[in-house]
Amino acid sequence: MTITPFRGDSPPPRRPVPRLSVVIPCHNEAAVVATTHRRLVAVLEGAGLEFEVVYVDDGSRDETLECLERIAAADPRARVIELSRNFGQQAAMSAGLAETTGDAVVLIDADLQDPPEVIPEMVAMWRDGADVAYGRRRSRDGETRFKLLTAALFHRLLSRAVPHPIPVDTGDFKLLDRAVVDTIVALPERRRYLRTMVAWTGFRHEAVWYDRHARAAGTTNYSPLKLARLAGDALVLSSDLPMRMTWVLVGGLVTVATVAAVTAATAPPGPPGVAALLAVAAGVAAAPTAAVALVGEYVVRTYREAQHRPAWIVRRRIGLGLGAARGGPPRSAAA
Ligand code: UDP
Numbered sequence: 001m002t003i004t005p006f007r008g009d010s011p012p013p014r015r016p017v018p019r020l021s022v023v024i025p026c027h028n029e030a031a032v033v034a035t036t037h038r039r040l041v042a043v044l045e046g047a048g049l050e051f052e053v054v055y056v057d058d059g060s061r062d063e064t065l066e067c068l069e070r071i072a073a074a075d076p077r078a079r080v081i082e083l084s085r086n087f088g089q090q091a092a093m094s095a096g097l098a099e100t101t102g103d104a105v106v107l108i109d110a111d112l113q114d115p116p117e118v119i120p121e122m123v124a125m126w127r128d129g130a131d132v133a134y135g136r137r138r139s140r141d142g143e144t145r146f147k148l149l150t151a152a153l154f155h156r157l158l159s160r161a162v163p164h165p166i167p168v169d170t171g172d173f174k175l176l177d178r179a180v181v182d183t184i185v186a187l188p189e190r191r192r193y194l195r196t197m198v199a200w201t202g203f204r205h206e207a208v209w210y211d212r213h214a215r216a217a218g219t220t221n222y223s224p225l226k227l228a229r230l231a232g233d234a235l236v237l238s239s240d241l242p243m244r245m246t247w248v249l250v251g252g253l254v255t256v257a258t259v260a261a262v263t264a265a266t267a268p269p270g271p272p273g274v275a276a277l278l279a280v281a282a283g284v285a286a287a288p289t290a291a292v293a294l295v296g297e298y299v300v301r302t303y304r305e306a307q308h309r310p311a312w313i314v315r316r317r318i319g320l321g322l323g324a325a326r327g328g329p330p331r332s333a334a335a
């Protein structure tokens with residue numbers, strides 16, 4: 001046996017070319033999935049990768065499922081995981097992750113807003129040692145000013161509220177090493193917000209800058225109300241800060257009320273300031289109510305977790321993808 005002496009200056013060996021899984025959550029994407037598959041396959045074949053594409057149909061009400069069935073019938077590398085109803089994008093992505101077997105997994109939206117052409121760059125970063133290669137948006141086409149502003153504010157608020165570093169201007173488009181995927185799949189929580197969960201796992205994260213495009217076809221699944229709900233969910237699921245803010249809220253209102261009361265009591269002669277007193281009473285009444293409502297957001301989520309219901313239900317699986325090679329040469333021999 002020969003022992004190679006340790007050389008601190010030599011770079012670690014590159015990881016081998018991965019068997020890649022791509023996970024695509026789909027809700028009402030009939031207008032675009034065929035185009036998406038074609039473009040994705042061209043990129044991945046061009047990069048010389050062995051791959052599977054795991055489409056998760058998240059309770060679509062249009063012809064998405066039929067389109068996906070046609071794709072899987074024509075291409076054995078495509079798999080379809082049909083959920084029993086609409087569980088939401090976070091659950092759909094988690095369902096897809098749980099089905100993958102690749103050495104690395106890419107999460108990407110169905111609508112080609114995230115260009116598949118960036119994936120080879122992510123793979124190269126992974127081969128050079130990154131465990132998470134996340135897409136960071138240099139620009140965003142086809143979004144309203146309102147969405148751009150609220151998204152930028154939200155990303156910055158979230159990165160301050162969460163105790164571990166969260167990259168800003170980043171969505172779900174990223175490549176994850178198998179170890180990160182296994183860690184996330186094994187986490188027992190039901191309500192999931194993957195961006196903060198991935199950050200929480202630690203490991204080595206590297207950014208790949210890219211330009212985000214407008215949707216290739218179809219319409220967004222997120223109304224401003226749904227987006228606001230998702231933002232609230234992300235904050236409450238990932239951070240204790242909102243609950244801790246109740247102290248600031250109660251303290252602030254009580255201070256304002258006290259100052260107002262003292263001012264009213266020491267006011268120059270005349271009838272006592274009824275309006276001022278009413279404002280004080282309203283403030284004092286509102287503070288605990290707001291605090292209880294805020295704590296309630298956490299209680300509701302705790303209750304839901306305690307119910308132990310699954311976060312998604314699979315109705316049907318189509319295709320084998322990378323699993324088709326099972327029974328053939330073992331993975332280590334193929335690598
Ligand atoms: N999506 C999903 N389930 C949902 C909503 C969305 O699987 O309940 C998918 C959708 O098909 C797309 C991705 O999540 O692949 C992002 O959704 P969308 O493009 O509508 O959001 P936007 O990019 O406008 O924020």
Ligand code: MG
Pocket residue numbers: 109111113215220
């Ligand atoms: Mg989109």
